Amino acid sequence: MDALPYAEPSPGLPLDALSALLAPRSVAVIGASGDASRIGGRPIAAMLERGYQGRILPVNPNRPEIQGLRAYASIAELPEAPDAAIIAVPAASAEQATRELAERGTKAAIMFTAGFAELGEAGAEAQARLLEIARRHGMRLLGPNSLGLFNTANGFYGTFTSSLERGYPNSGPIGIASQSGAYGMHLFSMARDEGMGISCSVTTGNEADLNVGDLIGWMAQDPGTEVIAAYSEGIRDAGSFLAALDLARRNRKPVVMMKVGRSEVGSAAARSHTASIAGDDAVTDAVLAEFGVVRARTTEELLDVARLAVRKVYPAGNTLGVLTVSGGAGVLISDAAEAAGLPMPPMPEDAQAVLRRDLPFCAPANPVDCTAQVLNDLSLVTRFGHSLIRDGGYGSILLFFTHAGGAPSITPRLREELRGLRAAYPDRLLVLSVLADPPQIREFEEDGFTVFADPSRAVAAIHAMGRFGDAFAADRPAPPPALPGFGLPATTPSEAEAKRILARAGIEAAPERACARADEAVAAAEALGFPVVLKILSPDILHKSEIGGVLLGVSDAAAVRDGFALLLQRAASAAPDARIEGVLVAKQLSGGVECILGVHRDPVFGPVAMFGLGGIFVEVLKDVSFRRCPFGEPEAEAMIRSIRGAPLLLGARGRPVADVPALARMLSRLSVFAHQAGPRLAGIDLNPVFAMPEGQGAFAADAVIDIAEDAA
């Protein structure tokens, strides 16, 4: 289960600059203070206390010595170009300091100074100037408005957070990357209070240059970091973020992330905070899922997942076996596992029989309830535990001993039994739920068990380990083949033209004919077979149904003739300037399931495909799934199967099974089309698409391709 040798990082991640930032051989502190409680004094005091292994170079025009260190009057007087610099001067002086540092050849600067983009337009302009200066000289910038960072491996504490007043973290494998300073340090403080081991913690603030994605990428190849915990209010740069997640997955490093701004209120707050751009939340969900990132909803959940992940046991195809001294807890755990989607298959029948022989009144299925009887004969823990792991074959085992596990009359002997179990199966995920005093909990943890007081929290964390395992085990999906003969028109095409363009990409529409005259329409309807659908045909009318431009169930020649006239009349009155090319006559499909396939351009992640069922499923229930374009048919099918209403396509309640493979093929091709189309494509709507019964295909009954007028 060891990590493979590290993968080649994708280009575009600024790993060298980040090494200078996180492990500098020297650090200049601009605005250094002799007062350890001040913003320019705290990092120096912390580095001195934690034995920072590099050189600290305080810069202060008024004092020759700062906290016992030789100070320099100006950046120019520094004895060397420092790897890193901390800028802790007021906003008015920050630009000059930045320029001098950059000119001096500093590799990376941490800017504590606030008063930039978070304060509006003038601040944003000042921030842009900082970035321009840094870029010109090849210096990288963390912040401005950053609380800084620390690295426990080398004692580098480039931060002024007050969270260190209550103690420094244990060194350990968890790296924290947070956009928000206060919240990043909240995360860190909770982690420290729980005794978790931290490798480094970085807050990116306004992200003028370096962002959370860059930091995740650095941690993904940092030998000291094995688990990455991240927090963001909005991703600014898809490139570094996706490269970082990809590298972390290839290096088998789990990433657990909070991305806030889910709610309407939350999104509004996120836009005003740190001048952030909050992407659409459902898209974020889809992107995180694509890379096997576990999205945590609460700080506690994020820390639980990180705490368990440091065991480095990530069972693909995870299942849960439960050993409990309480039937009630067994039920509770079963509920939590089902809600999480973590399977709890029963023990094999023969193993159950053996357990029943060992302990007549146990419930041996799963949860395995060994009853309080086990507390009188603790050797049963070993026997039952062996059976669960060996016979049950579960990826993860949760052992619930509650307060009994912490009772002084029981703990020492229980510990002995559990150590044996741990030693016998070093590669299994073994989690304890006990209530005990902190020293006993530490002992269990040292023995290799992660301990949770609340079994529901244990279940959620265990489930996350399986999701990591699945992501690490999966092959990277093969890129779908490019579409031949691809072309995008100069402007938004008519429906008929849109369908022709899509047909060349293999996306089929219902059989139809464009008819300029009524008698052509009658002939077309007779050729296609009644009933037909009539639709006004104009490149200038995108939303036909809004002007009454669609007639369904037209059932004979006379009705076609009447309908043709009616549509032209409606178009003329609703859109007098529209170019009218005639009427589209299409075969009316029946017996299919109505779906919606679409693409929109996410401002961060580019084209994103959507799948949903028609009508109220999308409009009222928002029962849709998303995925970044392009993707292949297996991913498309997974999208289709993931919506709540999927049973409607899969034969629920005696319905015919729909042609899901054809639908997946259409969705995948749509994603490739959107990807190849580039930024001129604003969006595509295929609404409705009829998924016909098995083997009979899927057909778009309407198609809109929206070309961005102002795209380059």
Next chain:
Amino acid sequence: MDALPYAEPSPGLPLDALSALLAPRSVAVIGASGDASRIGGRPIAAMLERGYQGRILPVNPNRPEIQGLRAYASIAELPEAPDAAIIAVPAASAEQATRELAERGTKAAIMFTAGFAELGEAGAEAQARLLEIARRHGMRLLGPNSLGLFNTANGFYGTFTSSLERGYPNSGPIGIASQSGAYGMHLFSMARDEGMGISCSVTTGNEADLNVGDLIGWMAQDPGTEVIAAYSEGIRDAGSFLAALDLARRNRKPVVMMKVGRSEVGSAAARSHTASIAGDDAVTDAVLAEFGVVRARTTEELLDVARLAVRKVYPAGNTLGVLTVSGGAGVLISDAAEAAGLPMPPMPEDAQAVLRRDLPFCAPANPVDCTAQVLNDLSLVTRFGHSLIRDGGYGSILLFFTHAGGAPSITPRLREELRGLRAAYPDRLLVLSVLADPPQIREFEEDGFTVFADPSRAVAAIHAMGRFGDAFAADRPAPPPALPGFGLPATTPSEAEAKRILARAGIEAAPERACARADEAVAAAEALGFPVVLKILSPDILHKSEIGGVLLGVSDAAAVRDGFALLLQRAASAAPDARIEGVLVAKQLSGGVECILGVHRDPVFGPVAMFGLGGIFVEVLKDVSFRRCPFGEPEAEAMIRSIRGAPLLLGARGRPVADVPALARMLSRLSVFAHQAGPRLAGIDLNPVFAMPEGQGAFAADAVIDIAEDAA
């Protein structure tokens, strides 16, 4: 906000017997042991240690003295009839001990002994005998298979739980009632470890006699208990449970409850554990909501709610105001509040302007982000806090200071500011999210703030306080009027007869006529207007569509004639023995929204009404709401509005608004009908019901009344 004088308890709660059990003047211990680690020794040791105020009467045939107390050789030799007795003898002797105690006049017995209904049929029979003995002599029974109980008010520790090895609880206002022994003590241990004050804790085990409902009822009138935390795997007796919840609500005592067995797996485990009967989970949800009980999904959530509830501030119409030093936390809290359904309205504009004047770079809407600047000038906490409470008028305030609130350089001054705020608004719910060392957290708690490290947990608990407040503030719903002229047929009626019966209850069906002959059917169709629906009419065919017995959209006289013949032929072939009364001709409704209204008989709670939208909403999405019968129109309307698909009835996306008042009237009348019908009614299905556009009513298009053949 003080509790009103206690309400008159409903009859049926065994309050006197429970007082004997929880506050006995004397307790006999049958199977008393001198060894404090043994089941018969632990309660005596605990009572001696905790200064139990009554008389302990050990019974042991072999020893004259037990743990320094005079022991008695037999129950017969006891110097008095004890209020309570603990039975800690093996199963083989338990029945005799029960009989002797009952004959002696003992008021209540706690039976630790296991080996009864939890072990199957023979055990259930032995348990029934225990109950019969107890009943005959008027003795009440806790257990068997109970871990016992304790009451911190008088030091009565009638329990052998090992959870006390790590300490006794603080005395306080939280009462715990749990069916499961191990899980009840898990709850208690977590509460104790968090320093929460406990009044009493009772585990009911097999519930041969006393059950969780009885205990909730006792706590609801116990002056020492102000908050009730309950756990159950299944309610056995609706009577005592509902009476207890009603009493708790009238006495303004919040009840927070875990009812496990939500999942399929969980339900299966619950049925096998403690021989429990797990009611349908959605019904449990509905019943708890009806009484304002907050249902917790995890132990942690249950304890969070109980811990905050002891402040006794329950804001009806709760809203949340947030003061934060971290914009990120503000977003996170907004997300959590929206997910919980807790509104966060913005501050008034003029108050925002004042705050912006005080602190130019604050975000004053809500969350109010006072930025880390507040840490430099803590008087801002008071100014901002006053404004949030006074100007914002929020029911609850959450103050997020994270690690800064626990930093030694900040905590003492912050505490002063917060104390002033607390003193100024004693009746507001003020909650802190800080990370601090335990002594500092205790100080904040003593000042009247409840402290949560994780702000998401704070939000969930705050939301629960509002739900309690709403339940306490609400008038008890007026009982709906009884139906006049009510009658239920002897056996399951035909559709036409079912509709006539329901029509007398004011439940309208689509206009229709029962027709014995084809020409009658043609005449009926012409009178009703085409198109019509034809349905086979037989008291023996309940599910007509399964045999093809329904024809929709029959549009002229010839089609009626053909359809009549077709239905008779299908019925004859599918159900040759069925009595065929002809064909029902009904007006085909159009333009309405298809709904399903139904009633089923829950084994515990009796008739329960269901509302949902038609078709896939019920079948695939399970988007339905339930409520115990009977109920009035306001409750019916709340049920209708609570489903996810409700926007379909309320005019979503340009749809016509449906006649929801008519639908609510129908649903309420259905509930009254089901209530009056009594146990002979097995169920009712009105499927579909058409909710017509506003003002046009709601009509059942089909009706099935299912009469239980075997009901008394």
